[in-house]
Every structure is written in C-alpha cells, then in structure tokens.
Amino acid sequence: MNFAIAIHGDAATSESPRLALRFARAAIAKGHRIHRVFFYHAGVSVANSLVVQPQGEADTAAEWAAFAKEHGVELAVCVAAALRRGVLGQDDATRYERAVANVNPVFQIVGLGQMIEAAISADRFVTFCA
Amino acid sequence: MTPRRILFVISHAPQRGALALEMLDELLVGAVFEQEVSALFIDEGVFQLVDSGDTQGNVARGYRALPTYDVSEVFVDADSLKKRGLAVDSLAIPVRALTRGGVRKLVAGQDVVVPD
Numbered sequence: 001m002n003f004a005i006a007i008h009g010d011a012a013t014s015e016s017p018r019l020a021l022r023f024a025r026a027a028i029a030k031g032h033r034i035h036r037v038f039f040y041h042a043g044v045s046v047a048n049s050l051v052v053q054p055q056g057e058a059d060t061a062a063e064w065a066a067f068a069k070e071h072g073v074e075l076a077v078c079v080a081a082a083l084r085r086g087v088l089g090q091d092d093a094t095r096y097e098r099a100v101a102n103v104n105p106v107f108q109i110v111g112l113g114q115m116i117e118a119a120i121s122a123d124r125f126v127t128f129c130a
Numbered sequence: 131m132t133p134r135r136i137l138f139v140i141s142h143a144p145q146r147g148a149l150a151l152e153m154l155d156e157l158l159v160g161a162v163f164e165q166e167v168s169a170l171f172i173d174e175g176v177f178q179l180v181d182s183g184d185t186q187g188n189v190a191r192g193y194r195a196l197p198t199y200d201v202s203e204v205f206v207d208a209d210s211l212k213k214r215g216l217a218v219d220s221l222a223i224p225v226r227a228l229t230r231g232g233v234r235k236l237v238a239g240q241d242v243v244v245p246d
Contacts, residue, residue: 006244040152040156041149041152081148081152084148111159112155112156112159113159113162113163115156115159116136116156116159116160116163116165117163119160119165119242119244120131120134120163120165125242125244127243127244129245129246
C-alpha cells in the first residue's frame with residue numbers, strides 16, 4: 001500500500017513526529033511505500049536544522065532525516081507554515097532579508113498543493129495531530 | 131481520475147494562533163484541486179463558525195468564502211452546537227446539522243479525513 005503521512009506537531013511539545021516515524025518504519029518494514037511525508041502547522045519545526053537536542057535525548061528530526069535518506073522517502077514542509085515559524089530555505093532567507101537559512105536540505109519546501117496531491121495519490125492519508 | 135472525497139474535521143476552538151487559519155487554507159486548496167471537499171465542525175470546533183466581530187484571527191469571516199469556492203458541503207455536529215448553547219442560525223454560514231449517527235456515516239463515506 002502507498003501511504004502519505006501528515007505531521008502536525010513539533011518534537012519539543014508533542015509526540016506527533018515520533019509516533020509518525022514509528023508508523024513509517026513499521027510501514028516500510030511490512031513492504032509498504034510512503035508517497036510523501038507532509039509537515040504542517042507546528043510540524044514544520046522538524047525541518048529546522050538549528051534545533052539542538054540535549055545529549056541523551058532522542059533527536060527525532062535527525063532520525064526523520066536519516067530515515068528519509070535510507071528509504072528514499074520525500075519529506076515536504078509547507079512554505080507558508082514554515083515562514084510563520086522561522087523555518088526558512090535559502091531563497092526565502094534572501095527574499096525576506098533574514099540572516100540565516102535553516103531548513104535541513106533533506107526537506108523539500110513546498111506549497112499546500114503538495115499536501116492535497118498526496119491525499120489524492122496515496123492509498124491512505126494518515127495524520128498525526130499535535 | 132474521479133475526484134476524491136476529502137473531509138476536513140475541525141474540532142478545536144479558534145483561539146489557537148494561526149492553526150485555525152492554516153486549516154482553512156488547507157481546505158480551500160483542496161477545493162481548488164477540484165476534489166469533493168467538505169468540512170465537519172464538531173466539539174469546540176463549532177466556535178470557528180461564530181462570527182466574533184472585529185477581532186484578530188476571526189476565522190468565521192474566512193469561512194464565509196467557502197460558498198465561492200467549490201466546497202461540497204459544510205456539516206456541524208448538532209449535539210456539539212446544543213451543548214454550547216448555539217444554533218444553526220447563529221453561525222456565519224449555512225450548514226447542515228448531523229446527528230452522531232449522521233457524523234459516523236459521513237466519515238465512513240470519505241476517501242480521506244483530515245483532522246485539525
């Protein structure tokens with residue numbers, strides 16, 4: 001089966017990214033595919049490469065990035081939600097004259113249309129709320 | 131390709147910063163993609179359809195745009211309205227009230243359900 005996943009919470013204040021990762025790992029282990037993982041609302045913070053986890057604590061964002069690389073899974077972050085929360089790619093940092101770009105390059109910066117496209121294309125669309 | 135039935139389920143109060151407006155954005159994009167988009171307001175979510183006047187982030191004003199987009203239908207859970215002392219005619223847009231049984235049927239008939 002082809003899954004699409006939406007993540008609505010950030011790793012610091014919700015279980016959403018961690019639970020979604022466990023779901024994604026289980027799906028791949030069972031031979032399913034993941035069409036796209038869409039980070040929306042506070043979930044965009046998972047793409048923020050400036051987050052530093054204290055030693056000994058789980059780094060869910062790093063685990064997502066490693067998982068995506070290993071299995072060729074697309075991680076997509078909504079541009080509008082990301083701008084609101086200070087998560088910027090190089091183009092946006094230049095356009096809005098911000099000092100740094102901080103999106104982890106593993107993430108694609110996309111529009112909301114990609115969320116709807118995923119909802120249309122995948123067999124199942126699973127949301128992990130904040 | 132036949133359009134998919136996508137239901138957005140709004141169950142949170144509007145006072146959550148940008149979250150309510152972001153959900154509205156998502157819903158409108160779904161309609162632009164010519165899918166069979168509908169919305170269900172349930173629990174605290176029914177407050178998102180109460181026009182609270184000139185306050186910042188009044189999402190009910192945004193929901194007034196729904197009829198100009200191709201949003202199939204807007205539903206509310208009748209029980210949620212009643213518990214909060216609201217009625218269908220006190221909401222910002224025309225809605226169809228459903229019983230809990232009707233809500234279950236609505237959700238079961240969807241291809242995709244997106245919660246807030």
